[in-house]
Amino acid sequence: MDKKSKILAAATRAFARHGYESVSVDTIVEKAGVAKGTFYYYFKSKEDLFLSLIGTGIDHLSEHMFLEASKTKDPAKRVSSIIESQYFYFAKNKDFCRVLLSEIWQFGSKWKQKYAPRRDQYILSRVEAINDGKKSGLFDQKLDSKISATAIFGMVATSALDSAMYGD
Numbered sequence: 001m002d003k004k005s006k007i008l009a010a011a012t013r014a015f016a017r018h019g020y021e022s023v024s025v026d027t028i029v030e031k032a033g034v035a036k037g038t039f040y041y042y043f044k045s046k047e048d049l050f051l052s053l054i055g056t057g058i059d060h061l062s063e064h065m066f067l068e069a070s071k072t073k074d075p076a077k078r079v080s081s082i083i084e085s086q087y088f089y090f091a092k093n094k095d096f097c098r099v100l101l102s103e104i105w106q107f108g109s110k111w112k113q114k115y116a117p118r119r120d121q122y123i124l125s126r127v128e129a130i131n132d133g134k135k136s137g138l139f140d141q142k143l144d145s146k147i148s149a150t151a152i153f154g155m156v157a158t159s160a161l162d163s164a165m166y167g168d
Contacts, residue, residue, distance in 0.1 A: 004042045006032040008053055016095035020050060020103050051114060054104070057096045058118050061089050062125065075133035082126055083156055090160030101161050123149045 001009070010032035014023040025046050029039050043049040068085040069078045090097040104115050126149035133139040139148075 003032075003034050003038050006034060007039055007042060007049065008056070011049055011053055012057075012095045012099060015050070015053075015103065016098040020046075020099075050103075050111075053096075054100065054111070054115060055118060057093065057100065058122060061086065062122055064089050066125065069129060075129060075136050075138050078129040079133060079152070082129060083152060086153070086156045087160050090157060091163060094160075094164035097157065097160050097164055101157055123153065126152065 007028060011023070011028045014027055014031060023046075025036065025039055028046075028049070029036050032039075039049075043052065065082050065085045068081040071081065072078055104111050104119075123146065127145045130139060130143070130145040130148050134141055134143060134145065
């Protein structure tokens with residue numbers, strides 16, 4: 001594993017267990033087994049690291065879901081593959097799931113503004129599958145696609161977080 005990946009992995013574990021505010025750069029570099037200068041070679045600050053961690057995680061999740069959803073044209077199977085791939089991604093990446101949901105979703109989170117464009121992009125890509133289902137007659141035309149996509153994300157993420165915290 002390269003040094004940047006070690007830093008990201010150590011930060012993800014630390015943020016998942018202790019929360020962003022409680023974790024210092026010193027803790028991260030100690031857990032990663034790298035020098036503090038190495039940290040600053042890759043990241044400007046702890047905030048920069050956090051945004052990179054969230055961005056990379058969301059990108060991987062989106063790529064994984066897109067790959068699975070693109071295997072079929074059937075709207076019902078696409079929605080199902082989106083749900084399954086999101087759940088299994090979060091189940092495999094439990095610490096990332098904890099960080100994403102606990103830091104981003106908490107009331108008054110300072111990250112909401114910075115995370116919103118990625119969230120919107122992610123949700124919008126799921127809306128397409130629901131809209132295809134509406135066009136094919138699978139889903140009711142009155143169904144609000146954005147609310148449905150958001151609800152699906154929330155239900156699956158919450159289920160995965162519950163599993164990560166309390167076991168299967």
